[in-house]
Amino acid sequence: MEVMPKIPKSWNLETKPHKFCPGCGHGMVLKALGQAIDELGIQDRMVFGCDIGCSLLSWDFFNVDTVQTHHGRTTPVMVGVKRANPELIVVAYMGDGGGYAIGSQHLVNAATRDDKITVLLVNNTNYAMTGGQMAPTTMPGQKTETTPYGRDVSEAGYPMMGPEMVAAISHEGAYVARGSVAKFRRLKAYIKKALENQMAGRGFSFVEALSTCPTNWRTNAQQTWAFLEDQMTKQYPPGELKTPTGKEA
């Protein structure tokens, strides 16, 4: 019997076990990315950029050239790398705060300019590294450290629909999808297609990964999974939003 899932070859084993909290979804997203890197054979021409927040813990995660940047600024750093050397395959890895709040202008403009980069954004509905404050993706009614009575949308606004926005402003060759760590194979397929889109030079590619944060959600395993599967997917429907090469079956 084959043991699944395999540890990707592109992972840096010296830094495993990784530094994310137990039950955190980052490890799953990075496993999906690692497997996609392996399958596409791009480890030696890849540059991985990670943001501030929990995503920065991936700065030595892969045996891939990696640069950890500032909060929200991974997109422009990777745009700069790609523009300077288009042979490289670049991934900007960030959380919802980095991509949708402090760095939203970079996401919007990179998508509009059709920069040939891949943005991989992890949505766990809160600012986790700073202790669980409200994020652009916090669900209506969800309690966080800065919405202790639940997110009141009349005061604190509505959740950010990232992939929907990127799909609306990006161009024909762009690839846009929302996956979930609960559907690992599908998430990996989305990430792989995003990278392939960049490799083919078709256009901007963007994948949001719905993820888990039991530490700040203060949930046990069952509650964690239920929040992800039952509540988050209602607000944030997974699937492909823009597919230059056709949808996943």
Next chain:
Amino acid sequence: MGEKPIRGEQKTFMTGNEAVAWAALAAGAEIMYGYPITPQNEIMQYWTRLAPKYEKRFLQTEDELSAGFTTVGGVLAGRRAFTATAGPGNVLMQEPMSMAEAMRIPTVVIVQQRGGPSTATVIYSQQEVTLTCFGGNGEGLRVVYSTSSHQELFDYTIKAFNTAWKYRFPTFVLADGYQAKMRESLVIYDPQEKGIAMVPTEAYVGKAGAPGEDRAPAHLRNTYNIEEELVEVLEESIKEYDQMAPQITEYEEFNTENADVLLIAHGIVFRSVAMAARELTAEGLKVGYFRPITLRPFPQEELRRAAAKAKRLLVVESAYGQLLKLVKENLYGMDVPIETYLRPGVGITPEEVVTRAKTILGEEE
């Protein structure tokens, strides 16, 4: 690569912004990232006209944060990359340049100072000295050249790439709106033909070979878990900065022996000061000048030596005491009196300097 942009020495008459674009081309800059802000716009405008002829690239970004961070990315990819900004743009530029400072990324930034604070004027000032020298949440581990003419804009833009890539500290060419917009004659040239070798660039990421097999992967970060980790990195950078300082500090001086007044100025104000000093000297007065060309690192020993021989100093600048602060800090412990002529965001003529110097000399008699 295409042919060389400049052959031989060419006497030209152009704006400072145009001179910067030509200098970047001559220095072998490969990509510029930029965002519009007056008075530096024409650097981008000339670059975008010239660049395609020489297989160079340009990206207009969404703001100065992005212009700075894409420049960081371009350098990480191993390119001679640069950007230019001014005023409020320079404020935003400090975030990416603090990353460059932390990670020793040799970015080059041209700053054409405009009035401040806030939006102020698009015209001119010397009010971005403190910001350019010490901006960011760090220690000011950067190099700042303050130019005073178009020839210097050309020369020091070329030099900035070499200083940045040799020592791996972010490097700034600090000029102003007058220098940016004014036309002046200068000689442009190819640095190689002048015996100036360009320091080779090197990729930080995307190097040859399989990471983890043929070579170690690049794992570059600016975040540390504990205080000791941070201080170890900082101490190494500070040590290298201090070792570099005596090799790159530059200054100019005139008539510093027993001056009754030693004028101190930088940038374009220095030109008024130099004219005033010569005029006053011709009248038989003992007036000299000292001009720091590098504001970071500052020519401390040289200024102290000159100041020790002077009866008093007169600091002249188009800011309310930013150069003055640098001067005082570098003269700490000396008792030479310091007079000032501070005109924030306003140009200073030689006549004004002459009048002020004469008043001071008159007071003394």
